[in-house]
Amino acid sequence: MTAKEICVLLDLEPNRIKEVHSNIEKIAKIVKRKGLELFVMPPKCKNCGFEFSKIKASKCPKCKSERIEEARFVIR
Numbered sequence: 001m002t003a004k005e006i007c008v009l010l011d012l013e014p015n016r017i018k019e020v021h022s023n024i025e026k027i028a029k030i031v032k033r034k035g036l037e038l039f040v041m042p043p044k045c046k047n048c049g050f051e052f053s054k055i056k057a058s059k060c061p062k063c064k065s066e067r068i069e070e071a072r073f074v075i076r
C-alpha cells in the first residue's frame with residue numbers, strides 16, 4: 001500500500017501523508033499495537049531500477065532520473 005492508504009488505515013487526515021514518510025517508525029509502532037507488522041519497500045527508480053535506502057526520494061543518484069516509484073508499505 002502507499003502512504004495514502006496507510007492514512008486511511010490509521011484514520012489519519014489525507015493531508016498528513018507527508019507525515020507518514022517522516023514518521024514511519026512511529027507508524028510502525030502503531031501498527032504493531034494493532035497486532036500487525038509493517039514492512040517498507042523503498043522507492044525505486046523506474047528508469048534504472050536503483051533502490052533507495054531512504055523512504056523519501058525525488059531523484060535517482062545513479063541515472064538522475066526523476067521517474068521514481070514511491071515507497072510502498074506492506075502491513076500484515
Ligand SMILES: [Zn+2]
Pocket residue numbers: 045046047048049050060061062063064065
Ligand atoms: Zn535511476
